[in-house]
Amino acid sequence: MTQSHPAGRHFLQIPGPTNVPDRVLRAIDNPTIDHRGPAFGRLGLEILANLRTIFQTSGPVVIYPASGTGAWEAALTNTLSPGDSVLMCRTGWFATLWNEMAQRLGLVPLLTDTDWRRGADVAAIATALADDRAYAIKAVCVVHNETSTGCTSRIDEVRKALDAARHPALLMVDTISSLASIDYRHDEWGVDVTVAGSQKGLMLPPGLSFNAISDKALRAAATARLPRSYWDWRPMLEANKTGYFPYTPGTNLLFGLDAAVKMLLEEGLPNVFARHDRHAETTRRAVRAWGLEVQCAEPRHYSSSLTAVRVPQGHSADALRATILEKYNMSLGNGLGILKDRVFRIGHLGDFGDLQLIGTLGGVEMGLRAQGIPHQPGGVQAAIDYLAGNA
Ligand SMILES: Cc1ncc(COP(=O)(O)O)c(C=O)c1O
Numbered sequence: 001m002t003q004s005h006p007a008g009r010h011f012l013q014i015p016g017p018t019n020v021p022d023r024v025l026r027a028i029d030n031p032t033i034d035h036r037g038p039a040f041g042r043l044g045l046e047i048l049a050n051l052r053t054i055f056q057t058s059g060p061v062v063i064y065p066a067s068g069t070g071a072w073e074a075a076l077t078n079t080l081s082p083g084d085s086v087l088m089c090r091t092g093w094f095a096t097l098w099n100e101m102a103q104r105l106g107l108v109p110l111l112t113d114t115d116w117r118r119g120a121d122v123a124a125i126a127t128a129l130a131d132d133r134a135y136a137i138k139a140v141c142v143v144h145n146e147t148s149t150g151c152t153s154r155i156d157e158v159r160k161a162l163d164a165a166r167h168p169a170l171l172m173v174d175t176i177s178s179l180a181s182i183d184y185r186h187d188e189w190g191v192d193v194t195v196a197g198s199q200k201g202l203m204l205p206p207g208l209s210f211n212a213i214s215d216k217a218l219r220a221a222a223t224a225r226l227p228r229s230y231w232d233w234r235p236m237l238e239a240n241k242t243g244y245f246p247y248t249p250g251t252n253l254l255f256g257l258d259a260a261v262k263m264l265l266e267e268g269l270p271n272v273f274a275r276h277d278r279h280a281e282t283t284r285r286a287v288r289a290w291g292l293e294v295q296c297a298e299p300r301h302y303s304s305s306l307t308a309v310r311v312p313q314g315h316s317a318d319a320l321r322a323t324i325l326e327k328y329n330m331s332l333g334n335g336l337g338i339l340k341d342r343v344f345r346i347g348h349l350g351d352f353g354d355l356q357l358i359g360t361l362g363g364v365e366m367g368l369r370a371q372g373i374p375h376q377p378g379g380v381q382a383a384i385d386y387l388a389g390n391a
Contacts, residue, residue, distance in 0.1 A: 011330035013360045015147050015306035016177055016200035018350030020256075024203055027259035028252045035251050036244065044243030047254060050261040054179065054202075054269070055194055055212040057186035062236045063257075064209050065250040068176040068197030071209035072098050073105070074231035075172050075193040076139075079217055081225035082106040084138040087128055087169070089120035089158075093148035093336035098141060098174065105226060110137065116338060118298035119146070119153030122161050129165035138220075139170040139192075145178035148336040150308035150345065151296045152182060159190045170217060176200060179210075180264055181276045181305040181349040192217040198253065201272075201305065203260045203350045208253050273304070279348040279357050280304040282386050286361045286379035290368065295343050305349035306333065309364075310342060315373050317344040324367035330360065354387050 012019055033039055051061040064070050080086065088099040088109040102109050112124040120142050129137065140162065145152045155173055162171060170192040175184050179194075180201030186194045191214065198208035213233060221233055235246040264272055280302060287294055287309050295308035311317045318341045321332050333345030346364065348357060361380050368375045 006329040008329060011328070011356075011360060011363060013347050013363075014331050014333040015345050015347035015349065016197075017206050018200055018203060018347060019352065019356075020205055021203055021260075021263065021351040023263060024256045024259045028205075028256040030252070030255050032251050035249055040251070041243035043254065043258060044240070044245070044249075046243075047258050047261065048240055048243065050258075050265065051210070053265060054261060055186045055196070055210075056184065056188065057194075057212050059187070059212065059214055060237055060240065061210055061212045062233060062240065063245075063249070063254070064211075064231070065207065065248075065253070066209050067206055068174075068195065068209045069097075069101070070231065071195040071197065071211055072101055072174065074211050074228075074233070075195050076102060076105055076107065077224070077226040077228040077231050078211075078233050079170055079172075079193065079220040079224050080105075080107060080138055081223075083108060085110060085136045087112065087125065087137050087140045089125065089140070089142045089153065090114070091118075091120055091143055091149065091151060091153060092116050092146035093339075094146060094174065094176070095141075095143045096337060098143065102141070107226075116146075116149045117151065117295060119151045119301040120158060122154065122157045125158060126161040126165060129161060129167040129169070132167065135168055137167070137169045139172050141172045141174075143174040143176075144184060145175070145182055145303050145305055147177040147306060147333075147345075148308070148339060149295050150303040150306050151298070151301045152178065152303045153301065155184070155189045155191065162190075170220060176209075177305050177349070180269075180272060182303070183269075183273045186212045186214075190214075192220075198257065201349055202257065203263070204253060204256045207250055208257060275352075276304040276349060278387075278390060279352065279354075280307060282357060282383045283307045283346055283348055283361065285386050286364075286383045289379040289382035290365070290375040290377075292375060295339070306345050306347045308333075308335075308339070308343040308345045311344070312374055315371075317341050320344060320367055320371045320373060323371045324363055327370055328363040328366060330363040332364070357387070358383060
């Protein structure tokens, strides 16, 4: 038996990789150019300048042909030395993975934990910093938006905790699922290294990742002793001065990045953030109307780029997702780590509009019914009511 292709467009509503807009696809579709030729240098300079606006920084941003995990490694290896202590805020699955990487690299993590239902515990960070009179902690690492839980940490408050303790540790922040969808201010919040990836708010396919770097992080890089070669900022920053790279860049992804960044700047960052806030609020209203629970239990930490939804005890989130994929051709995010099979995650970030959201929520509501998950109807209606009243 041949399997027919499902009619209509696939709904890719995982919290990244996200849908790539046609304008970006068309840009990637151009012939690859000489990455040492004059046209490339001009493109490189323009992209690197525009990226600063996206990260809200006046300092350098470097681009790796790598997934976000590579940029995590770059952040740690450029600034730290073997045996250094790092304070890791374990807010979910991705923070756990970053912590494991730090251990493998020979760093010594101290941990603050949460119940995976809120952002980083700022009071616990403040206590750890106050207790560290010898300044053994060299970096505080926080995942801004924990993609496994749909909880966003308050980086401004973490900065205040560091300042109040007069602690010199570097502040490193993972914005892989928040950059260009949730307001994020590298300079204003005194972040030393911001880690980001291409495949979420930046509306690109996977394959590029980023470090935004403060002066303090650059000074740390001068004495850091962890081995680094591919990730070394120094040859990268030197080549970037003229728009070039020390090795072959992801040329066609950079064509896409140029287009994506221009789209974001044309929409205006405040509008981009407001759009994501509005879609997140709409989604939570639908979830409540169904009588289901949002994984994030702290309203100040609600994520605007995704919503993780808990399924009632005795029901399987993975079976629900499988039904929705099979019947309605939509992919939703799975539960990770301790949330495996307990939550499904709705991505509402990137190139995403009102009707896509209504379609997404329609697929979830039909899936809940098809799968026999106890719920009340009316989530989609609640979403329509909110969107129509808040155009
Ligand atoms: C918050 C966060 N950090 C890190 C990663 C890992 O990035 P990558 O899979 O691009 O290496 C992800 C991936 O989804 C993420 O969401």
